[in-house]
Amino acid sequence: MIAVEFNSIKKKYRNNEVLRDITxxxxxxxxxxxxxxxxxxxxxxxxxxxxxxxPDSGYIKIRGENISNKPVSEINIGYIPQSFALYPHYSVYxxxxxxxxxxxxxxxxxxxxxxxxxxMLRIDHLLNKKPDQLSGGEKQRVAIARGLVxxxxxxxxxxxxxxxxxxxxxxxxxxxxxxxRLISSTFIYATSDPLETLMLAQNVLVIHEGRIVDQGPxxxxxxxxxxxxxxxxxxxxxxxxxxxxxxxxxxxxxCTTEIFKIPVxxxxxxDINESNEVFIGIRPGDIxxxxxxxxNMVSFSAKVILSEDLGAELLLHLESNGIKxxxxxxxxxxxxxxxxxxxxxxxNDEIKIYSxxxxxxxxxxxx
Amino acid sequence: MPDIIVQxxxxxxxxxxxxxxxxITFLSNTVTCILGPSGCxxxxxxxxxxxxxxxxxxxxxxxNKIVNQLETRERDLAMVFQYPxxxxxxxxxxNIELPLIRSGxxxxxxxxxxxxxxxxxxxxxxWKSDVTQLDNSSRQKVAVARVLARRPSIMxxxxxxxxxxxxxxxxxxxxxxxxxxxxxxxxIYVTHDQTEAMTLADKIVLMKEGSIIQYDEPRKLYNxxxxxxxxxxxxxxxxxxxxxxxKNIGKMPNPLLSLLSSYLIDGxxxxxxxxxxxxxxxxxxxxxxxxxxxxxxxxxxxVLTIGKQYLIYLKLNDIxxxxxxxxxxxxxxxxxxxxxxxxxxxxxFSGEGERINN
Numbered sequence: 112m113i114a115v116e117f118n119s120i121k122k123k124y125r126n127n128e129v130l131r132d133i134t135x136x137x138x139x140x141x142x143x144x145x146x147x148x149x150x151x152x153x154x155x156x157x158x159x160x161x162x163x164x165x166p167d168s169g170y171i172k173i174r175g176e177n178i179s180n181k182p183v184s185e186i187n188i189g190y191i192p193q194s195f196a197l198y199p200h201y202s203v204y205x206x207x208x209x210x211x212x213x214x215x216x217x218x219x220x221x222x223x224x225x226x227x228x229x230x231m232l233r234i235d236h237l238l239n240k241k242p243d244q245l246s247g248g249e250k251q252r253v254a255i256a257r258g259l260v261x262x263x264x265x266x267x268x269x270x271x272x273x274x275x276x277x278x279x280x281x282x283x284x285x286x287x288x289x290x291x292r293l294i295s296s297t298f299i300y301a302t303s304d305p306l307e308t309l310m311l312a313q314n315v316l317v318i319h320e321g322r323i324v325d326q327g328p329x330x331x332x333x334x335x336x337x338x339x340x341x342x343x344x345x346x347x348x349x350x351x352x353x354x355x356x357x358x359x360x361x362x363x364x365x366c367t368t369e370i371f372k373i374p375v376x377x378x379x380x381x382d383i384n385e386s387n388e389v390f391i392g393i394r395p396g397d398i399x400x401x402x403x404x405x406x407n408m409v410s411f412s413a414k415v416i417l418s419e420d421l422g423a424e425l426l427l428h429l430e431s432n433g434i435k436x437x438x439x440x441x442x443x444x445x446x447x448x449x450x451x452x453x454x455x456x457x458x459n460d461e462i463k464i465y466s467x468x469x470x471x472x473x474x475x476x477x478x
Numbered sequence: 479m480p481d482i483i484v485q486x487x488x489x490x491x492x493x494x495x496x497x498x499x500x501x502i503t504f505l506s507n508t509v510t511c512i513l514g515p516s517g518c519x520x521x522x523x524x525x526x527x528x529x530x531x532x533x534x535x536x537x538x539x540x541x542n543k544i545v546n547q548l549e550t551r552e553r554d555l556a557m558v559f560q561y562p563x564x565x566x567x568x569x570x571x572x573n574i575e576l577p578l579i580r581s582g583x584x585x586x587x588x589x590x591x592x593x594x595x596x597x598x599x600x601x602x603x604x605w606k607s608d609v610t611q612l613d614n615s616s617r618q619k620v621a622v623a624r625v626l627a628r629r630p631s632i633m634x635x636x637x638x639x640x641x642x643x644x645x646x647x648x649x650x651x652x653x654x655x656x657x658x659x660x661x662x663x664x665x666i667y668v669t670h671d672q673t674e675a676m677t678l679a680d681k682i683v684l685m686k687e688g689s690i691i692q693y694d695e696p697r698k699l700y701n702x703x704x705x706x707x708x709x710x711x712x713x714x715x716x717x718x719x720x721x722x723x724x725k726n727i728g729k730m731p732n733p734l735l736s737l738l739s740s741y742l743i744d745g746x747x748x749x750x751x752x753x754x755x756x757x758x759x760x761x762x763x764x765x766x767x768x769x770x771x772x773x774x775x776x777x778x779x780x781v782l783t784i785g786k787q788y789l790i791y792l793k794l795n796d797i798x799x800x801x802x803x804x805x806x807x808x809x810x811x812x813x814x815x816x817x818x819x820x821x822x823x824x825x826x827f828s829g830e831g832e833r834i835n836n
Contacts, residue, residue, distance in 0.1 A: 247516070276516060276670060281715050288779075309782040310789070333782055347784050396786030396805070417652045420676035422700055422713045423760040423802055424785055428648060439785035441760065441804070 113175065114139040114265055114297040115160060120169035122155055129155050130166070131321040137299060137314070139264070142291050144329075145301040146308045147318035148344060153301040156318070157267050160299065162186040173265065189266040191258035193273050197242040197250060204238040207256045214262075228256045231293060232286060248279040252286070259290065268300040272307060284310050305347045309333070317341035324470070337472050339465040342392040348426060351398070351436045355391040355464065357383055366391065366464060366476075370431045371409040373459055377474035382466060389473070390465040397461040398429075398438035400447040401454060407478050408456040415451055429455070479506035479631045479662050480540035482527060487536035489522050496522040498688035499536065506631075509658045509665040511675035514685035515711065520668045521636055523685070527666065528557050528634055540632070555632035556625040560640045562617035564609040570596075571605040574624045581628065595623040598653045615646035622650055626657050635667040639674060654678055672712050676700065684708055701823075706831040709756045714784070717825070718762070718799035720755040724748060729795045733771045737824050741834075752829035761823035762801035764790065765816050772816040780808055792817065 115137040122130040129152050137143045145153040158164040159171060162183040171178050178186055197206050204225065211221045229235040232252045242250055251271065258266060268287075272280045288311055291298045302308060308315060308329070315332050317325040317340065324338035336342035343350045355366045357375070364383065366375045368391055377383055404410035413431035420426075425445055427438040438455060440447070459476030466473050482504040489497040496519045504510045504527075512520040525531040527538060529550035538545050545553055556577075565573050571592060578588045596602050599619040609617055618638060625633055635654070639647045655678055658665055669675050675682050676696040684692045684699060684707075692704045703709040709717035722730060722738065724747055734755070735742065741749050765772060775792040783789040788808020790801045792815060801817065826835040 277714065278515065278711060278716070306783065311781075330782065346786075394786060417648060417655065418677070419651070419673055420696060421673050421784065422676060423758065424787075426673075428652075441785075441787070443760075 112139045113137070114141075114173070115299065116172040117156070117159075118170050118172075120156075120159065120166045120171065122152075122159065122164075122166050129321050130159075133169070133321075133323060135316055135323060135326060137297060139297055140295050141313050142288070142298045142300070142311060143314045143316065144308045144312035145299065145316050145318055146305075146312070146341075146345065147303060149303050151303075151318040152321040153303075153318050154269055157269050157299070157301055161188050161190055161267055187261075187263045187265075189258045189261040189263050191255050191266065191268045191271050193270045197253060197257075199242050201241075202238065203234065203240050203242070203245070203253050206242065206253055207238075207260050210257060210261050216262075224260050224262070225256075228260050231290060232256050232259075247275060248282065251275060251279070251283065255283075255287070255290075259294065263296070265297045265299070268298065270302050270304075271300075272302070272304070280307070287311060305345055305349075308345060309347070315345070317345065335472070336392075336463070339390050339392060339470040339472075342463060342465070342472075346394055346396075348395050348437050348439060351393045351395065353391045353393070353434055353436075354467075355389045357387045357389055357464075359383075364474075366462075369434050370411040370413075371457075373409050373462060374477045375462075375464055375474050376477035377464070379473065382473040388467045390467050390470075392463040392465060393436070393457055394461065395426075395437040395439040397457050398436060398455050399440060399457075400427075400438070400444070400449075401456045402449070403454075404456045407459050409459060409462070409476070410454055410456045412452060413455050415448065415453060418448075431455075479664050480543075481506050482632065482664055482666070483539040483541075484527070485537045485539070487523070487526060487538065488534045489519070489526060489531060490534045495688050497526070497533075500688075500690050502683060502690060502693060504664055504666055505681070506664045507662045508680045509654070509667060509678055510681045510683060511679035512666065512668045512683045512685060513672060513675040513679075513711075514670065516670055518685045519688040520670075520685050524557075524634055524636055524666060524668045527632075528555060529553055530557075553632070554630050555634060556628055556630045557634040557636065558618075558621050558625055558638045560637045562614060562621045564617050564620050566610050567608070569606050569608050570601055570612075570620050573609055573620050574627050577624060577628045591627045591629075595627045598626065598656065599623045600649055615642040618642050619646060619650065622653065626653065629661070629663065631663060633663050633665045635665070637669055638667075639669075639671070651677060672714075676712075684711070686711075702833070703756075703825065704833050706754065706756070706827050709758075709825060709827075713758055715759060715789070715800055717756045717758050719827075720757075720797050720799065722748060722753045722755065723751065731773045731794070733773050734819065736771075737819060737821060738826070741826070750828060750834075753834070754827040754829070754831075755819075756825035756827055757799075757819055757823055759789065759800040759802040761820060762792075762799070763818040763820055764801050764803050764807055764811065765818060766810075768816050769818065771818050773818070775815050775817055777811050777813055777815050780811060790815065 113136050117133050117135050120130055120133040147153050159166055207225050208221045234252050272283055312329040315329050316323050319340040325332050325341035343352055353368055355368045357364055357366055364375050364377050366373055411431050413429040415427050416430050417428040418425055424439050429436040462476035464474040484502050486499045488499050514520045526533050574592050575588055596605055679696050682696050682699050683690055686707050692708050700712050775794045778791040778793050780788045780790045786805045788803050792799055825833055828834050
């Protein structure tokens, strides 16, 4: 069953078009992430979804019903905001119980739902404390509990882990996944963080400049990103994007960049005619130090500008012929780096070719 | 350049103890990072060394000279803060030059030093700009450049990368790293970011709740944490912990028990109340087939993570733990996996959280 449907939604603030023809469907009980850079329009989608704002055109259906003329109170969606937004003079219990008191739930009902949620989020020992007695992670757990205590089947999260340090995020990511499984509801979650997206999403909508540029099951989008933007931002660290130029030589298409030249397979040959200038996308995890390339690889020499130690990985900042690139490798592969100027390889088919004009995937490295 | 020796240093604010009787020596010619979560006392610690906070008790020595009573300006040190401190109304060049003039450095020497740091920070084209016209990131570069040009005997950095953009982060890290290779200064760098600490430090001081938990080289701290906190705090995600007690020992598979061999009595009891086995997710070895040392686990789920690797959530009886594996291994995994815990990657901790194996 479809929980949420957006159809041809447009929204402008003065002359600023923030959503341009947004259409998508979200199935019931799935964890969907709206992923995009700050300002891409994902928070606007959440505001439309909760009914706080109305679209300029198009329609939104929730649980199959058009919400155009419905007041916010009848839409019934749980909302978890970005900042803690707790009432400082209320206890943790009263903060969480607040949405239930608003709908005049009985004391027994409140106690029952609240203790269940508090236990799941491991804050049941904090119910009598005030917010200023809590740590940052505990406060955000209380905010999440307040959103989740509502009697509904659709929950909306507006970047709830933004600004928290990464150890807190690590725990809360696991908690959120477990919560979604336990209460089997529809979770719609906006974030600009690629690791959160990779670790939580079943489905992802990649938003860029008010448009959906990619959507589908997370691994599909990651493996076959249709748009250069989703290829670039849906990875940690971000993917490398460099300029390339296509040329035909003896019936074979080649792509030349500042650092290598490779044969490429173009999916639709008409795409070449539109422009010879293309973007090349390469994931940092696909650039490896190696002495020699094999048949299906390209190789290039690069200077290691900075090597960052992530603990389990090494993040290398490279420069080759004026082009900056990032490479990431497991720490145990450190011995593959023999010197400051070093040979690196990339498998041809991991090199993706995108249209410079439209940003769409048009081909990949071939043999 | 002086070593900084800190003895029984303590700072209390009303009923809160921010720094708890710490003893440590920060070596000259060394970058030492003070690493810890927010609120652990690391900034207070740095500010006491700088003379910006008065200790409640304890002594700070620069070599054998006690400095507790000295004003900041008498300590021959410079500090970079979270937010850029720049002289408004002066251009970039003058901002860097001003402390050099005050230190009596000749005009030729000043010019040479300033050109050096402008190049290091990629500020060559901005030397004439008024600092008020620059964005926050460029201002922070000016603040760092000013300290590097001045070359005081002690340089202190308090989370200088918190409010700068990604490109500036890379530049400042590289500049500090390059500078520290050739300098003899005593550099102390405070951060909550383990990557910054692991990348920049020769030595790391790990802090928690006002106390020093461990002082070690970065890889040693990562691979051999002295206690559970170090195992948990470093790593993304942190170390897996598996608790073994005499109650649950019967459920533990033999390959896991063999890791505890020196703590076993009669092969089925442990000498302590509790032993905690720690292993980092990337060291959990996921293999295709059963071996003598392998353990069968359920795969709860798997997610893509840093650098195309997979993070696998595994279940063994009631224990859930994580393995971080290469892409080609992760994508082949379905409902079950055979895993091994390499003996040399295992840490054992007591119930109190202290490491008990070598």
